Each structure stands twice: as structure tokens, then as C-alpha cells.
Amino acid sequence: xxxxxxxxxxxxxxxxxxxxxxxxxxxxxxxxxxxxxxxxxxxxxxxxxxxxxxxxxxxxxxxxxxxxxxxxxxxxxxxxxxxxxxxxxxxxxxxxxxxxxxxxx
Numbered sequence: 767x768x769x770x771x772x773x774x775x776x777x778x779x780x781x782x783x784x785x786x787x788x789x790x791x792x793x794x795x796x797x798x799x800x801x802x803x804x805x806x807x808x809x810x811x812x813x814x815x816x817x818x819x820x821x822x823x824x825x826x827x828x829x830x831x832x833x834x835x836x837x838x839x840x841x842x843x844x845x846x847x848x849x850x851x852x853x854x855x856x857x858x859x860x861x862x863x864x865x866x867x868x869x870x871x
Contacts, residue, residue: 782809801815
């Protein structure tokens with residue numbers, strides 16, 4: 767197996783674990799989202815989980831970070847091209863904030 771393929775497989779595994787951790791925390795809460803449940807959700811062994819992450823909190827943080835980067839990028843992509851970078855960013859965050867109001871209200 768080439769080094770680049772090996773690296774890509776490791777990156778995908780790490781991303782899968784982080785995404786599973788974030789999903790589980792949203793569904794069942796931090797306490798119930800155990801490392802065993804996260805590993806099972808990501809379809810990896812418990813030992814594999816710990817090869818990639820020191821703790822479930824690190825996996826959850828990485829999972830949420832990836833989700834937020836994707837949400838911000840998508841919101842920016844939807845802004846009109848004539849907006850300045852600052853105005854587009856402000857509009858994107860207003861759009862995201864409106865989503866928070868909808869789920870928290």
C-alpha cells in the first residue's frame with residue numbers, strides 16, 4: 767500500500783470517528799456517548815479509537831469543529847458575490863444565528 771493511500775485511509779478513519787462522536791453527543795449527550803459507543807458507531811475497535819484520540823472529548827471537539835467549518839463554508843458560499851468579504855462573513859453568521867434561534871426557541 768502506498769504511503770499516500772495509507773495516509774488517506776488514516777484521515778478517513780479519524781474523520782469517521784470524530785463525526786460519530788459529534789453525532790452521538792447530539793443524540794444521547796456527552797455522558798452517554800462513551801468511547802465504546804463512539805467506536806461502534808464509527809465501526810472501529812476501541813483500541814483503534816484510542817490510536818486516533820486521547821479521549822472522547824477530543825474526538826467530539828474535532829467532530830463539532832468539522833461540522834462548523836462545513837456550515838460556515840456553506841453559508842459563505844450562499845452569499846451574493848457583490849458583497850465584500852466582511853459583509854459576506856457578517857451575513858453568513860447572521861444566517862447561522864437565525865438557525866440557532868429556530869432550534870433554541
